[in-house]
Amino acid sequence: xxxxxxxxxxxxxVLVVTGSALASNMGFKKTFQYTKNVPTSNVHWISLPFxxxxxxxxxxxxxxxxxxxxxxxxxxxxxxxAAGLLLIQRFNPNTGSLENWQVGSPSSTALFSIDKGVxxxxxxxxxxxxxxxxxxxxxxHDNAFTKTYxxxxxxxxxxWVSIPYHFKATPAxxxxxxxxxxxxxxxDWGQQLGGTSKVLLVQRFNPSTGSLENWQVGSPSSTALFxxxxxxxxxxxxxxxxxxxxxxxxx
Numbered sequence: 001x002x003x004x005x006x007x008x009x010x011x012x013x014v015l016v017v018t019g020s021a022l023a024s025n026m027g028f029k030k031t032f033q034y035t036k037n038v039p040t041s042n043v044h045w046i047s048l049p050f051x052x053x054x055x056x057x058x059x060x061x062x063x064x065x066x067x068x069x070x071x072x073x074x075x076x077x078x079x080x081x082a083a084g085l086l087l088i089q090r091f092n093p094n095t096g097s098l099e100n101w102q103v104g105s106p107s108s109t110a111l112f113s114i115d116k117g118v119x120x121x122x123x124x125x126x127x128x129x130x131x132x133x134x135x136x137x138x139x140x141h142d143n144a145f146t147k148t149y150x151x152x153x154x155x156x157x158x159x160w161v162s163i164p165y166h167f168k169a170t171p172a173x174x175x176x177x178x179x180x181x182x183x184x185x186x187x188d189w190g191q192q193l194g195g196t197s198k199v200l201l202v203q204r205f206n207p208s209t210g211s212l213e214n215w216q217v218g219s220p221s222s223t224a225l226f227x228x229x230x231x232x233x234x235x236x237x238x239x240x241x242x243x244x245x246x247x248x249x250x251x
Contacts, residue, residue, distance in 0.1 A: 030049075030165065030231055032134070034133050036126060036129050036130070041209075041210030042086075042125070042207070043089070043207055043210065044121065045160065046119065046135075047119055047163045047232060048118075048119075048120065048162050049139020049140055050140075050164065052137065052138075053069060054073045054074065054138075055077065072101065075088050078135040079133060081128075083124075083129060084125045084128045084129020084130060085122065086123050087102055087121075088120060088121070088123075089122070091159075093159055099112060116145060118161070119235070149245075151244075157200075157238050158237045159244075161246070163231075164248050165231070167230060167249070169188035169191075183227050185226060185227050186227075186228065187218075187219075187225060190218075191217070192249060193236055194244050195218065201214045202215045202236050203235040203237065204226055
């Protein structure tokens with residue numbers, strides 16, 4: 001499944017801002033376009049706005065809405081089962097495993113909340129999704145957001161993170177980026193998270209192969225170095241015994 005993404009930045013509802021710097025508190029809309037391409041995994045890990053309040057789904061487990069934004073709300077916001085959406089996924093660092101919510105399920109047993117700063121997986125059903133589907137989310141950033149990611153047994157030390165739409169990383173200037181290449185990449189983000197004293201790996205999910213790709217922070221080789229794409233979520237693995245305190249830099 002191929003993906004393209006566009007971002008519209010707006011103030012209030014529909015005022016598109018052009019020709020000026022983007023303010024952190026502006027509302028924005030992300031449009032993800034997914035094209036069916038079996039036999040790819042049909043899984044994409046996406047970043048959400050830190051302030052994200054989709055319209056209550058009112059279906060399935062949310063037939064009677066609860067005040068918490070949850071996986072069913074996200075699934076409905078992305079088009080629901082009509083768009084071929086099958087699962088909303090999150091990674092549980094306490095167990096080192098994925099948790100799945102089946103979109104449209106009438107049972108709330110596996111329903112989980114959508115938490116600020118967390119990246120989520122979305123899985124489409126390759127047999128039922130249209131040839132092309134658009135997924136749209138709307139929200140804004142929380143400038144005060146800071147989160148501590150712990151490390152230690154039995155925690156897996158892996159955390160999936162939403163990247164702000166106006167993300168900015170200072171060029172790492174080390175390892176493969178001793179001479180900066182002008183592109184925000186996994187090494188830049190790894191250094192922002194604390195570098196080799198805090199972080200072992202930066203990870204992304206490749207929907208074309210259905211597998212994780214790893215970048216070892218501080219590596220002198222650029223063979224496995226990948227770009228940080230706005231709209232995608234990324235994971236990092238912190239070193240054992242090292243917690244990471246993160247306040248994402250942005251324009």
